[in-house]
Amino acid sequence: MQETAVNETFQHRLEQFNPGMVWLDGSNRVTALNDIAMQILGPAAEQSLGVQKNGLLGLNVMQLHPERSRGKLSFILESQDPVGCPVKSPPPVAMMINIPDKVLMIKASKMVGANGITGTCMVFYDLTDVTTRPSPAIEAQPVPPRRLYKIPVFRKNRVVLIDLNEVVRFQGDGHYTTIATKDDRYLSNLSLSDLEGRLDPDVYIRVHRSHIVSIPHIVEVVRHKDSTSLSMADNEQSLIPVSRSKVGQLKELLGIY
Incomplete structure (x- = not known):
């Protein structure tokens, strides 16, 4: 409601x-x-x-x-x-x-x-003012891009704003991105590249060229032989692959040593 x-x-x-x-x-x-x-x-x-x-x-x-x-x-x-x-x-x-x-x-x-x-x-x-806020300034560095806190999508002839806190993961496919929350999926025409620089790096990590995940919504780190995947808290309990180059960064963010 x-x-x-x-x-x-x-x-x-x-x-x-x-x-x-x-x-x-x-x-x-x-x-x-x-x-x-x-x-x-x-x-x-x-x-x-x-x-x-x-x-x-x-x-x-x-x-x-x-x-x-x-x-x-x-x-x-x-x-x-x-x-x-x-x-x-x-x-x-x-x-x-x-x-x-x-x-x-x-x-x-x-x-x-x-x-x-x-x-x-x-x-x-x-829609800048209703979807983003200024990023924290970093001294002696260029002003970083504005951070997203809502994502606009078009659904059933309406523009819907998705609260970023509800997003479990993003899956990219060219110019388009599937946004998965715990209960639903949305199609956005913002690409992963568009999104990556506007998300909080302490909350979101790009673990694969086609996937960005929300760290608080990671349920389990799954290891199988030489591969690593993440079980996520969306309604499909998606298993997201982690690129080898991202495993170290992921471990550091999760406190796994």
């Missing part, structure tokens, strides 16, 4: 957010944008390209995103409805981008004119 109330509150907040809007031509070059988009994308242009805000027009939108985000952005820009509707909008995509450390929920729709598709309208919501 409490989870439903929290989600309803977030849905109401989402309705109140001012969206960023960007118009792209057929080659994905920026032709127009509103003031919210200017505020968010302007720093990206300055940091990555050395371009002032007034130089955004005409830029390919891919240039405004770090390389690791471009595949995901390209996917939603090129998405087409399987039955051929040219204006069908794909599901929202959550992305973390360095402008700086923003968590954006993005949706894109093809725009149709008299002669067919003329370009794309991108609409995005800045």
Whole structure:
């Protein structure tokens, strides 16, 4: 009941957010944008390209995103409805981008004119403040990325925020990640690479190229010949492989000597 109330509150907040809007031509070059988009994308242009805000027009939108985000952005820009509707909008995509450390929920729709598709309208919501908090500052070092405390996922036509404390493990597959809690599983389009740098390293460890686990939710360390696995506290009691290179770090975090 409490989870439903929290989600309803977030849905109401989402309705109140001012969206960023960007118009792209057929080659994905920026032709127009509103003031919210200017505020968010302007720093990206300055940091990555050395371009002032007034130089955004005409830029390919891919240039405004770090390389690791471009595949995901390209996917939603090129998405087409399987039955051929040219204006069908794909599901929202959550992305973390360095402008700086923003968590954006993005949706894109093809725009149709008299002669067919003329370009794309991108609409995005800045979820940074409701999903992350600043990381502790480290003296004489660059400011670390903002830490996640909630993860946005799209489910049943709604944006749901998963409390990070409830997450048992993450399993990656390309641009997508399965998030397993004790009672459920969710599909997120934040990749393991997106997530890894935003999680508390004292709580979460990447034990394998495809797996990040929550240390408090480890039930058992299972050893078999030369391999090590972790039994986790999700409803499937998943057995997660540990890469040999991670065994030492895992033992140290668990106090196993």
